[in-house]
Amino acid sequence: MQPIDQQRKDDHLIHALKQHAVSPNTANTSSTSTSPVSSFDNVRFVHHAIQTDGIAQSEISLSTQWAGTEHPVPLYINGMTGGSPAAKRYNQQLAEIARETGLPMASGSMSITLKNPTDDEIRESFTVIRSTHRNGFVLANLGAGKTLEDAKKVVDWLEADALQIHLNRPQEVIMPEGDRDFSKWSDHIQNIIENVGVPVVVKEVGFGMSRESIAHLIQLGAQTIDISGRGGTNFAQIENLRRDHLDFTLLENWGQTTAESLLESLPYQDQTEILASGGVRHYYDAVRAFALGTRAVGLSGHLLHLVDQGGVTAGVEFVQSTLEAIRHCCLLLNARCVTDLAHCPIVLTGELKDWATARGID
Ligand code: FNR
Numbered sequence: 001m002q003p004i005d006q007q008r009k010d011d012h013l014i015h016a017l018k019q020h021a022v023s024p025n026t027a028n029t030s031s032t033s034t035s036p037v038s039s040f041d042n043v044r045f046v047h048h049a050i051q052t053d054g055i056a057q058s059e060i061s062l063s064t065q066w067a068g069t070e071h072p073v074p075l076y077i078n079g080m081t082g083g084s085p086a087a088k089r090y091n092q093q094l095a096e097i098a099r100e101t102g103l104p105m106a107s108g109s110m111s112i113t114l115k116n117p118t119d120d121e122i123r124e125s126f127t128v129i130r131s132t133h134r135n136g137f138v139l140a141n142l143g144a145g146k147t148l149e150d151a152k153k154v155v156d157w158l159e160a161d162a163l164q165i166h167l168n169r170p171q172e173v174i175m176p177e178g179d180r181d182f183s184k185w186s187d188h189i190q191n192i193i194e195n196v197g198v199p200v201v202v203k204e205v206g207f208g209m210s211r212e213s214i215a216h217l218i219q220l221g222a223q224t225i226d227i228s229g230r231g232g233t234n235f236a237q238i239e240n241l242r243r244d245h246l247d248f249t250l251l252e253n254w255g256q257t258t259a260e261s262l263l264e265s266l267p268y269q270d271q272t273e274i275l276a277s278g279g280v281r282h283y284y285d286a287v288r289a290f291a292l293g294t295r296a297v298g299l300s301g302h303l304l305h306l307v308d309q310g311g312v313t314a315g316v317e318f319v320q321s322t323l324e325a326i327r328h329c330c331l332l333l334n335a336r337c338v339t340d341l342a343h344c345p346i347v348l349t350g351e352l353k354d355w356a357t358a359r360g361i362d
Contacts (some may be wrong), residue, residue, distance in 0.1 A: 002084070004177060005112045008124075008242075009083040013090065013304070015238040016080075020305035038231050038279055039257035040319065043350030046345040051334050056131040060330045061325060061337050066273045067199035067224050068164045068297045069137060072102050073323055074338045077287070078228070078277045078298035079141035079164050081104035083113075090123035093307050095132035097315035101323070103299075104137035105129055106164050106201075110154040123157060130159050141203065144185040152190045157200070162198050164188055164226070167213075168205040170255065174239040174248045186220060193221040204228035206235055207279050208256030208353030211264040211359075212350060214272070224273040227265055227299060231279025233301035260355045262292035267292045269342075282323035287333075290326075290341035301334045 002010070014361035044107055061256070064074040077098050081087040087108065098105035108124045116122050130138055140160035144167055155163050167185070193200045201224040202217050208229035217225055236252045256264065258278040265274045277290040277298025286297040299319075306314045335341045348356055356362075 004083045008175075008177075009108070009112070009361040010089050010100060011242050012235075012238060013081060013086060013311070015241050015342060016116060016185055016233050016252050016301050017238065017305055017308050018299045019055055019233060026077055027329060028045035029334065033097050036291065039259040039350075039352045039355075040231070040281075040285040040288045042350045043259060043290065043291065044347045044349060045333060046347065048334070051325055053334070054064060055331065055334055055336055057327065057331045060327055062327060062330075064338055066275060067137075067139075067201055068201075069161070071104060071137065071296065072292070074113050074326070075101075075103055075319060075322065076137075076275075077103050077105040077303065078226070078295055078300040079108050079139070079166065080304060081106075081108040082126040082129075083108065083122055084125060085121070085143065088121075088128055090304065090307065092128045092132055092311050093315070095129045095304070096135075096312045097303070097307070097319060098129075098136055099279060100312070100316045101319040103319060104135070104139065104161075105133055105203045107141050107158060107160075108145055109141050111146060111150075113154065113157060114146070114150050122231045126158055130292065139164045139359070141166060142181070144189055144202075145179055145181075147188060148191045148195050151196045155196060160198060162201060163192070164201045164203050165192060166203050166205050168207070168235065169322070170207050170251060171205060171239055173236040174236055174251060176239075176241070176243050188221070189217070191221040193223075201226055201275065203275075203277075204255075204261075205330040206233050207254060208258065208261035208263060208278065210256065211267060214265055215266050218268060218272050222272055225265070226254075226277055227258065227261035228298065229276070229278035230255045231257045231259075232281075233278075244304070247362050254354075257352075258289065259292060259352050261350070262289060262294060263348075263356055264359070266361060268295060283322045283329065285325055286322065287329040287341060288346075289340045291344050291346050293342045295339060 203226035276294035
């Protein structure tokens with residue numbers, strides 16, 4: 001039997017892979033369906049047949065700036081795994097994809113290394129990211145319950161360029177062995193942002209963010225926020241599958257979708273850098289996320305599924321074709337860079353429009 005922390009890492013991989021194998025998000029890429037499978041499908045662009053200042057493809061740059069760095073491409077591999085032999089294999093493959101495509105990459109939560117500081121195998125399941133993606137932009141990852149001292153250790157171990165702090169209250173509540181005390185999160189986050197010495201990205205894990213949370217994080221000093229919304233990997237469902245009593249299936253639709261969370265972030269996009277992840281299926285979702293103001297788009301469960309099925313080659317092909325298609329969409333939408341896409345007129349439909357109305361978002 002594996003220790004519970006390692007078993008949890010493997011459970012997350014197994015259940016997330018099952019979700020993405022059967023998910024309509026990967027099977028149905030139609031954006032014309034009347035009952036959308038993703039709230040990204042509730043975002044439509046206004047087409048212009050000709051524009052006053054038309055551009056050429058050669059003028060388009062995909063570079064984007066966040067966490068104190070100019071990144072050549074506007075995608076990143078989001079925090080997923082580490083802590084077990086299987087996790088190490090996935091981290092190695094994901095880091096190879098990051099290296100081949102120039103993507104920043106985050107590790108999964110490194111709290112397991114803090115609990116097992118002398119276990120070299122556990123630590124190497126994370127540091128394989130740095131040894132593989134030697135010159136890349138690498139982010140360490142910890143939960144908001146951890147201290148400044150913890151944060152400094154994991155940044156140091158991974159030689160990380162930045163740190164992700166994840167917020168995952170629904171997951172902790174549903175997780176049988178989850179945290180039951182969130183009272184120190186704000187203090188920890190503020191202290192870490194002020195003193196850890198590398199840029200910090202505060203992120204959700206697929207339940208999205210409200211404008212109230214975003215405003216609070218800005219008060220704590222957050223300069224980069226990944227609103228990671230609902231629509232892809234579903235940790236409420238994953239933790240339910242790991243329980244043997246007290247069923248929380250009614251909470252499996254908890255949270256805001258990625259598109260809803262981006263709408264929530266609109267009033268704050270000039271005060272903090274917004275990143276988006278959660279249920280991004282293809283280039284068109286990414287383009288719609290840029291239209292809603294994100295600076296970069298995070299890939300997680302869907303990419304993990306591709307790697308599981310087709311290895312590094314499948315992952316590299318997906319990233320490269322996604323980048324190429326984003327470039328084509330920029331041309332179609334007359335945008336010289338992805339942040340220009342935020343100025344394109346869009347029309348919201350369906351449940352996303354209802355959300356905007358209910359929350360008073362213009
Ligand atoms: C995750 N995610 C995650 N996030 C985090 O901050 N720390 C972590 O340790 C993990 N672990 C993890 C494991 C697995 C197997 C997956 C698929 C995901 C959450 C991830 O970064 C992202 O926020 C969500 O998965 C939403 O994006 P997708 O998967 O819908 O694209």
